[in-house]
Amino acid sequence: xxxxxxxxxxxxxxxxxxxxxxxxxxxxxxxxxxxxxxxxxxxxxxxxxxxxxxxxxxxxxxxxxxxxxxxxxxxxxxxxxxxxxxxxxxxxxxxxxxxxxxxxxxxxxxxxxxxxxxxxxxxxxxxxxxxxxxxxxxxxxxxxxxxxxxxxxxx
Amino acid sequence: xxxxxxxxxxxxxxxxxxxxxxxxxxxxxxxxxxxxxxxxxxxxxxxxxxxxxxxxxxxxxxxxxxxxxxxxxxxxxxxxxxxxxxxxxxxxxxxxxxxxxxxxxxxxxxxxxxxxxxxxxxxxxxxxxxxxxxxxxxxxxxxxxxxxxxxxxxxxxxxxxxxxxxxxxxxxxxxxxxxxxxxxxxxxxxxxxxxxxxxxxxxxxxxxxxxxxxxxxxxxxxxxxxxxxxxxxxxxxxxxxxxxxxxxxxxxxxxxxxxxxxxxxxxxxxxxxxxxxxxxxxxxxxxxxxxxxxxxxxxxxxxxxxxxxxxxxxxxxxxxxxxxxxxxxxxxxxxxxxxxxxxxxxxxxxxxxxxxxxxxxxxxxxxxxxxxxxxxxxxxxxxxxxxxxxxxxxxxxxxxxxxxxxxxxxxxxxxxxxxxxxxxxxxxxxxxxxxxxxxxxxxxxxxxxxxxxxxxxxxxxxxxxxxxxxxxxxxxxxxxxxxxxxxxxxxxxxxxxxxxxxxxxxxxxxxxxxxxxxxxxxxxxxxxxxxxxxxxxxxxx
Numbered sequence: 001x002x003x004x005x006x007x008x009x010x011x012x013x014x015x016x017x018x019x020x021x022x023x024x025x026x027x028x029x030x031x032x033x034x035x036x037x038x039x040x041x042x043x044x045x046x047x048x049x050x051x052x053x054x055x056x057x058x059x060x061x062x063x064x065x066x067x068x069x070x071x072x073x074x075x076x077x078x079x080x081x082x083x084x085x086x087x088x089x090x091x092x093x094x095x096x097x098x099x100x101x102x103x104x105x106x107x108x109x110x111x112x113x114x115x116x117x118x119x120x121x122x123x124x125x126x127x128x129x130x131x132x133x134x135x136x137x138x139x140x141x142x143x144x145x146x147x148x149x150x151x152x153x154x155x
Numbered sequence: 156x157x158x159x160x161x162x163x164x165x166x167x168x169x170x171x172x173x174x175x176x177x178x179x180x181x182x183x184x185x186x187x188x189x190x191x192x193x194x195x196x197x198x199x200x201x202x203x204x205x206x207x208x209x210x211x212x213x214x215x216x217x218x219x220x221x222x223x224x225x226x227x228x229x230x231x232x233x234x235x236x237x238x239x240x241x242x243x244x245x246x247x248x249x250x251x252x253x254x255x256x257x258x259x260x261x262x263x264x265x266x267x268x269x270x271x272x273x274x275x276x277x278x279x280x281x282x283x284x285x286x287x288x289x290x291x292x293x294x295x296x297x298x299x300x301x302x303x304x305x306x307x308x309x310x311x312x313x314x315x316x317x318x319x320x321x322x323x324x325x326x327x328x329x330x331x332x333x334x335x336x337x338x339x340x341x342x343x344x345x346x347x348x349x350x351x352x353x354x355x356x357x358x359x360x361x362x363x364x365x366x367x368x369x370x371x372x373x374x375x376x377x378x379x380x381x382x383x384x385x386x387x388x389x390x391x392x393x394x395x396x397x398x399x400x401x402x403x404x405x406x407x408x409x410x411x412x413x414x415x416x417x418x419x420x421x422x423x424x425x426x427x428x429x430x431x432x433x434x435x436x437x438x439x440x441x442x443x444x445x446x447x448x449x450x451x452x453x454x455x456x457x458x459x460x461x462x463x464x465x466x467x468x469x470x471x472x473x474x475x476x477x478x479x480x481x482x483x484x485x486x487x488x489x490x491x492x493x494x495x496x497x498x499x500x501x502x503x504x505x506x507x508x509x510x511x512x513x514x515x516x517x518x519x520x521x522x523x524x525x526x527x528x529x530x531x532x533x534x535x536x537x538x539x540x541x542x543x544x545x546x547x548x549x550x551x552x553x554x555x556x557x558x559x560x561x562x563x564x565x566x567x568x569x570x571x572x573x574x575x576x577x578x579x580x581x582x583x584x585x586x587x588x589x590x591x592x593x594x595x596x597x598x599x600x601x602x603x604x605x606x607x608x609x610x611x612x613x614x615x616x617x618x619x620x621x622x623x624x625x626x627x628x629x630x631x632x633x634x635x636x637x638x639x640x641x642x643x644x645x646x647x648x649x650x651x652x653x654x655x656x657x658x659x660x661x662x663x664x665x666x667x668x669x670x671x672x673x674x675x676x677x678x679x680x681x682x683x684x685x686x687x688x689x690x691x692x693x694x695x696x
Contacts (some may be wrong), residue, residue, distance in 0.1 A: 010494060015609040021158075024328060028167040035294075036167075036328040048492025060326035060405035062294075062398075065472040082492040 001032075003056035005064040006118070009083040010075030012049050015111030018136065020051035026124060026132040027055040037062030040100055048082055069123065073114050074146070094118060099152050109141075109148035116152020157203040165332050167639040173331050174262060175200035175293035177302040181258075182339035184229040185209070185460050187217040189574065190605035191236030192271035193325040194264035198234055199608070200619050203470065210602075210609055210617045213541070213574040214239035216669055218246040225259035225315070229342040230306060237265045237278050242541065242575070246472055248285045250315050252361040253351050254368075257340050258309040260302060261287070264320040267441040271604075273468065273521065273540065277442040278319050282419040283449075286365050289317040289419040290381070290414040291397040294329045297381075301416060303337065303380060310340075313427035314365075319418075321441065323398045323469065373420035383417030384429055391479075392433030394426060394446060394457065399439050406475035418446065422457070423453045430455050437479065441470045443545035452622040497526050502671035503597055504565075507534040509652045510595070515564045515661065516555075518548035521574075522568035523604045523673075524597050535566070542567070542575025545583060545594055552588035561659060569627075570602035570610040577630060583664055585634030593655065594636075596627055600680060601671040607676045619683040621691070631666040638665040645671045 006023060010016040017038055018031050024036040038051035052064045064086055072087040073094045074080050080095060087093055112133065119129050133145050159166050161176055168176070174197050178186055187209045188198050202208035207314055211217035214235040224231035235243065240263050247261065263281075266272040270385040282289035290305050292298040300322065305316040349357045377383070387409055393405045396415040403412060413429040415421070430436040430450075438447040438459045443466070447459035460466070460478045464486065477486075497504050507527045510517055511534040519525060519535035520543060537547055548565040555563065567576045576596075595654035602608040609615045614624030628639040638658065651669060658665035672680055 012495065024167060028330070033330065034167060037323060038326060039268075039322060046493070046498065047495030059329075060401040061472045062323060062329065062401070063471050065405075079492065080491045085490065112657075 001056045003054050003059055005088075006053045006073065007050055007064050007069040007083065007086050008053070008073045008075070009050035009079050010047070012046050013065065014075050015108065016049050016075060017051050017110040019075075019115055019141040020053050020114070022132045022136050023053045023118070023128075024055075025135060026128055029128060029132065030124065032056060033059045035059045035062040040099045048079060050083060069085070071118060073118055075110055075114060092121060099154075103151045105144040105147045109144055112145045112148040113152035116149035117154075118152075120153055157200055161204045161439040165330065167328050167329050168295050168331050169196070169326055170292065170295050170298040170320060171196040171300040171326070172200050174302055174318075174320075175204060175206065176331070176333060178232055179204055179206050180333060180336045180578060181230060181303055181306050182337055183207075183232050184339070184342065185221065185224040186232040186234070187211050187220050188262075189214045189217055189239055189242075190570075190602050190608040191239050191264070192605055193266060193322040193606045194234050194236045194239075194262065194320070194503065195608060196325075197262060199606075208593060208617050210441045210660055212611055214243040215246060218243035218250070221251050221259055221261075222246060222253075222255070222315070225255035225257045225309075226253075227342045230258040231341050232260050232262060232494050234262045235264070236272065237263060238272060238274065238540070239263070239519065240278055241276075244281060244285065245288060247281065247315070247477040249285050249353050249358075251365055252353055252358055254311070254313040254343055254365075255309060255315055257342070258306040259315040260305045260309060261315055261317045262302075262320060264322070264325050265315055265442065268322065270322055273538070274517045275442065277445060278317065279418060279445045280443065281315050284321070286313060286369055287317050287419070288312070288369075288417065289319055290416060291319045291418050292416070293326055293397055293400045293414070294324065294327070295331045296329065297416070298324060299331055299333065301381060303334070306337070308372070308375075309644060311680065312368055314372075317419075320395070321398055335614065340551055345540030352570055373422070376417045376420060376577050377422045377424050383414050383416075384420050385412045385414065385427075386432075387411045389433050392436045393439050394429065394436065394450065395439045396446070397441070399441055399475070402470050402472050402475045403439050405472045407479055413595055415446075421446075421449055423450070423455075426450055427453070427455050430457065439470070439475055439478065442466070466553060478562050494529060495526060497523065497532075498674060501647045501673050502599055502669070502673070503527060504532075505623075505648050505671070506595065506597055506651065507532045509644065509648065509655055510534055510564060510566070512652070513655055514562060515655075515659075516551065516559065516562045517567045518544045518551065519542035520565075520567040520571045522571055522597075522602075523599075523605075524568055540575075542579055544571075545576055545579025548592060549579070549583055549586070549588060552590055553593055557590060560588070560590045563592065564655070564659070567591070567594065567596055568603075569598040569600065569612045570608075571598055572596050572627065573611050573625060579635075580636060580666070581632060587664065589662065591664055593658040593665045593667065595655070595667045595669055598627070598668050598670040599676070600670070601673050601676040603673040603676060607673070608681060613680075615683055615687070619685045619687070627666065627668050634663045636666050638663055639668070640665065641668045641670055644669045645672050
């Protein structure tokens with residue numbers, strides 16, 4: 001399989017890195033080669049951040065080259081212009097506009113809802129998504145996450 | 156809790172996590188460092204998975220402790236970011252002379268692209284100048300494997316070894332399959348005064364021994380080092396190391412590649428042979444043209460990046476493509492994102508509001524509070540290195556006209572003060588400016604910028620267990636500072652303002668401790684304190 005590139009982007013403190021961790025964990029469990037790259041440091045201070053997940057038979061660089069992201073998942077509309085150059089021609093852009101945010105159990109669950117939306121583009125088994133979410137979040141979030149994931153899926 | 160299962164046979168981990176696990180499996184007996192992005196998670200993870208990890212007041216002390224461990228025939232790791240190596244370089248440059256009895260690895264994390272650093276210096280220069288062997292991993296598996304190899308090298312040749320990481324290798328996750336654990340070393344003291352006491356009479360022969368040792372290590376690197384040639388064709392050959400290797404493999408899949416794992420001392424004959432086997436040979440590297448210059452100095456002709464364009468910032472697949480195609484045109488700057496800022500409710504906001512209001516000339520330091528230099532505050536006039544807030548301000552006070560000198564204030568964080576501010580305070584009293592001086596410690600009770608690490612002023616160790624808490628006021632008094640004021644700038648902004656105003660008016664020396672905890676860390680701090688109290692109560696029973 002050719003390398004699949006998913007770029008998550010948004011502002012620090014909104015779960016961008018957590019979302020990329022969930023996808024990376026999922027594809028790792030499914031047996032793909034995977035690399036995940038991001039820059040930490042200033043991320044807690046509300047600045048722009050992004051995180052790249054790349055998976056396939058063999059992944060080299062942990063950074064997605066410009067114009068090669070198959071999916072660009074942006075958690076804040078104003079961060080679209082900052083990251084759009086990474087989306088390939090014909091690639092899929094997902095933003096909070098693509099989900100019904102009014103149905104989210106909390107604002108914090110937006111990242112999980114965006115993963116729910118992203119999941120509709122892949123054939124990965126639902127229980128694997130749920131497994132990765134459960135592994136990466138504390139138990140108290142599991143119930144809300146399940147709701148948010150479904151909201152993202154449009155259920 | 157660690158973010159991965161340390162017992163798993165196959166795992167997806169960051170380079171820093173891979174190092175922590177490797178340290179555990181190498182039976183490292185002491186690991187110590189000072190936090191600094193991108194290196195901070197190494198020791199935190201090592202502690203979480205059960206390893207003996209400590210934060211030192213600064214990198215120099217950390218390196219000295221680690222050296223002592225290695226003198227005692229045990230295995231030690233010292234971690235730091237690239238600028239931390241400057242602080243501990245005094246130790247490094249003579250530790251290569253003394254050598255070690257056990258194993259010592261100096262993990263240094265460079266930050267090409269300056270995601271979170273005040274400069275873009277290249278640790279490879281330090282390796283060469285200090286004559287210290289150096290490995291450069293490209294991913295998590297190599298970080299794990301090369302730490303082990305670094306210990307083997309250190310123990311075989313009795314020399315400290317640098318493991319050079321970069322931001323992308325530290326923080327990127329890739330797949331790791333761990334290996335068997337090593338046997339622990341048995342600590343014992345072996346007296347060897349001529350090898351360990353670097354008075355000139357012993358240091359001169361030690362310098363010669365070091366050079367001879369490096370010749371041995373170079374021979375070993377040529378024959379058995381972690382370097383490999385991937386032949387794909389003879390049109391183009393690329394020499395690279397570290398993260399650049401993966402960018403190269405993706406950007407030029409048809410090129411032959413010499414991937415270097417040990418970059419000092421370089422396996423120059425291997426490079427010469429590789430260069431001779433291809434029509435065109437290119438060096439691809441991040442930061443300084445370090446490989447290219449050293450290879451050329453050995454009489455091997457290579458092409459390399461056009462430095463006016465590509466010396467700065469990280470490499471990427473895109474940039475490697477541009478470099479290989481000979482593109483020297485300026486790059487399109489990326490769209491600017493939102494800059495980081497002091498958090499809403501951050502206690503530093505209250506302090507800077509006061510300092511700005513009083514029209515202070517602010518000599519600043521390194522930490523979250525450096526963000527006060529940016530709009531909307533623009534309330535920091537200089538920031539250079541850890542602890543410089545005090546020294547630079549003393550310099551200003553010495554020469555500025557009185558009305559300006561009277562406005563100079565040093566602003567330094569709690570962790571930064573402990574790291575390198577104390578000696579500045581000593582100078583402040585020793586070489587006292589005629590107008591006096593005012594130092595404000597912005598004490599948010601944590602090393603906030605790097606992700607909330609403990610330090611000697613918090614009264615808790617790396618694993619948050621209780622220990623002696625350093626008293627800034629007592630230190631100041633002992634140094635000869637006559638006024639010490641402790642004030643909460645959030646709860647008592649008027650008190651903060653009065654304290655600064657009165658201190659500026661006097662021709663005296665004043666330390667103001669502006670004490671209010673980091674809002675992001677508050678919940679954790681309360682939980683750690685509660686756990687420690689409960690444990691103490693239980694033990695008292």
